[in-house]
Amino acid sequence: MKHLLSIKDLSQTQLLDLLVLAKDIKTHPENYRKALDGKSVVMLFEKPSLRTRVSFDIGINKLGGHCLYLDQQNGALGKREPIADFAGNISCWADAIVARTFLHSTIECLAEHGSVPVINALSDLYHPCQGLADFLTLSEQFDDLSQVKLAYVGDGNNVTHSLMYGAAILGISLTVMCPLGQFPDGQVVFEAQALAKQHGGELILTSNIDDIVNHDAIYTDTWISMGDNVDLAEIEAKFKPYQVNQAMMEKAGAQYFMHCLPAYRGVEASGEVVDGEGSLIFQQAENRMHAQNAVLVTLLA
Ligand code: CP
Numbered sequence: 001m002k003h004l005l006s007i008k009d010l011s012q013t014q015l016l017d018l019l020v021l022a023k024d025i026k027t028h029p030e031n032y033r034k035a036l037d038g039k040s041v042v043m044l045f046e047k048p049s050l051r052t053r054v055s056f057d058i059g060i061n062k063l064g065g066h067c068l069y070l071d072q073q074n075g076a077l078g079k080r081e082p083i084a085d086f087a088g089n090i091s092c093w094a095d096a097i098v099a100r101t102f103l104h105s106t107i108e109c110l111a112e113h114g115s116v117p118v119i120n121a122l123s124d125l126y127h128p129c130q131g132l133a134d135f136l137t138l139s140e141q142f143d144d145l146s147q148v149k150l151a152y153v154g155d156g157n158n159v160t161h162s163l164m165y166g167a168a169i170l171g172i173s174l175t176v177m178c179p180l181g182q183f184p185d186g187q188v189v190f191e192a193q194a195l196a197k198q199h200g201g202e203l204i205l206t207s208n209i210d211d212i213v214n215h216d217a218i219y220t221d222t223w224i225s226m227g228d229n230v231d232l233a234e235i236e237a238k239f240k241p242y243q244v245n246q247a248m249m250e251k252a253g254a255q256y257f258m259h260c261l262p263a264y265r266g267v268e269a270s271g272e273v274v275d276g277e278g279s280l281i282f283q284q285a286e287n288r289m290h291a292q293n294a295v296l297v298t299l300l301a
């Protein structure tokens with residue numbers, strides 16, 4: 001494992017090993033206090049962030065490393081100098097790059113032209129760190145991940161893509177339920193379906209809300225992702241039947257609600273569900289740090 005650009009690049013063993021390591025780091029942080037001793041990580045963000053920025057910064061600190069946050073205040077990436085030169089320069093000083101970008105191709109360019117590991121902290125296509133934290137969270141609720149029936153309801157986006165790959169590799173049954181026209185990327189569907197077949201999982205795509213029956217957990221995300229240029233009224237009308245609320249949770253028989261956050265209560269999910277007993281949102285948020293630290297230790301230590 002040289003980079004973490006997408007969960008699809010991980011074998012089942014690599015993915016399971018990351019989850020085991022994340023649990024160990026979470027349970028025994030004292031054993032990892034010097035894991036990144038003398039290492040520096042540059043964090044480059046083209047978009048806003050709370051969870052990703054803070055969990056990487058504090059997580060790197062807990063591993064004994066140093067991190068430097070670069071926003072776009074000193075000029076947009078690729079404007080003052082080519083992204084390839086940027087990657088080459090950062091590689092002279094830093095031991096890894098964590099990048100949140102609009103285009104996934106920007107992250108690929110950093111990985112291609114730099115000589116240090118690159119970690120995708122969200123792009124238009126994927127959010128692998130989120131996916132890892134989500135599977136860590138599920139593994140804390142269920143003894144056997146391969147028996148879990150997960151539903152993702154809402155917009156087919158970067159978070160959905162990472163969930164699809166991860167679920168497929170882990171053999172988890174995943175139903176992706178989106179309004180017509182809002183389905184995940186076709187290539188990702190194709191690849192995730194092949195991975196699901198290989199690992200004994202099941203990936204169902206549907207627009208039919210009645211298909212929600214018989215799921216253990218329902219996951220949703222914002223209907224409008226960062227960088228989406230859409231009409232709010234149009235989106236809300238289209239997605240309204242897909243709001244995750246108590247009625248949907250009951251129809252599914254779902255015990256757990258998941259969301260990568262930030263959540264818009266009363267929009268993609270009702271406040272009752274977001275703040276309800278079965279909500280795993282803060283466990284997911286906490287696990288961002290442990291999952292990312294497992295990635296950092298694997299790539300750098
Ligand atoms: N879930 C997530 O990535 O949150 P941020 O956008 O705040 O980092």
Ligand code: NVA
Pocket residue numbers: 122157158159221222224225226260261262
């Ligand atoms: N799909 C969302 C995730 C935010 C963490 C976005 O890209 O804005």
